[in-house]
Amino acid sequence: PLPELELNCVFPQGKEFENIIIDKFRRRNPDIKFCAGGVKVTEHYGNKNMDYVVLGYAENSILTIIEHLVHNKPLQYSRRNIHGLIVVDDRMAKDYDFVNEKNMWLPEDIVNFKTLSMEIARGCIFKCKFCSYPMNGKHNLDFVRAEKYLQYELERNYELYGITQYQLVDDTFNDHVDKLARLEKVISKLPFEPTFWTTIRLDLVATRLHTIKMLHNIGVKAMSFGIESMKPSTAKIIGKGFDRERQNEALRIFATDYPDISLHGLFITGLPEETPEEITDTMNKIKSGEVPLDSWHFQPLAIATNKHYLYQSDIDKNYQQYGYQKIGNWRNYIIWKNDIWDFESCADFTTKFMNESRLSERFRVSGIDSLNISGMGDPKHTFDSIRRTSLRDYDWH
Secondary structure: OOOHHHHOOOOOOOHHHHHHHHHHHHHHOOOOOOEEOOOOOOOOOOOOOOOEEEEOOOHHHHHHHHHHHHHOOOOOOEEEOOOOOEEEEOOOOOOOOOOOOOOOOOHHHOOOOOEEEEEOEOOEOOOOOOOOOOOEOOOOOOOEOOHHHHHHHHHHHHHHHOOOEEEEEOOOOOOOHHHHHHHHHHHHOOOOOOEEEEEEOHHHHHHOOOHHHHHHHHOEEEEEEEEEOOOHHHHHHHOOOOOHHHHHHHHHHHHHHOOOOEEEEEEEEOOOOOOHHHHHHHHHHHHHOOOOOOEEEEEEOOOEOOOOOOOOOHHHHOHHHHOOEEEEEEOOEEEEEOOOOEHHHHHHHHHHHHHHHOOOOOOEOOHHHHHHHHOOOOOOOOHHHHHOOEHHHOOOO
């Protein structure tokens, strides 16, 4: 296990490296301030190299800090924690008008890279038991950006920087048909055809098959599906209990009718009631093409501790009710076991399969990787040419 000092480190290179970098900054300017934020900070964060801890969405909080430092205005929503750090907790940015956000990328934001992120909406209408995203369970069409500002951002980036590729940041992009229709309308007015990657809820596609064409019209050429489990009873427990065969049928329509779309599946091993034999059956169907994915990722169930994560899933908070026992700690997570297996054997099982997958011919470079690599600007490496290449055959140099 890592010491507490390492868990609070903001640099992946480690605490010693962080201390050197922070010291260099402070010697240049002793008045400089450092903020830590993101999902891995909580009110208990204790990295003494930091001055401020920002919880949750930061649009309001960062401006509040700047106004406090520059104009000595009172620092709203703030308190000191037990480590002496100032915690700014406006985690939902409740006064921020997200719907009417007029986002503008500046030239210095875009250096030799032509794939940008674009936030379409926030929150999710679902409450899956393993999910810890904030704003889960929102109402339909809450926190969706206005069409005119989406169109403005897309047109401005194209005219100034030639941007046509985006990662669409949205917890569940296809949660409402009207949202898709709005974006389809925006795209129809553009002087170019964009290429998007985003996350898609497969069970919603399966119940609204007409939205497959809408997604293609919008330009979603790379999508990730959080399938999690192919076992019906397990899927029901975690809040994804829709008919698995109908979901497979939706995947087959994508693969057959829209072969220019890259399909990526996400799965979790170690979920309640699902055995290694049942997961192996799912893996074999994927490898054979019966479940037609271009790439896939399996990862073991991670149960986070409330000490190290701002947001927690229902399984994180109530893991015993789902049949898990705590047998140790690893970084920010518990080491678990249930009646079927334990975290270590689950992780070994999953890693072995993923290593085998990456060496198979069927396993393509994922859609999001293809989008990002093609965004580097080499005309020989287009999104379409990369996504059609087996991962094992791609020349990463």
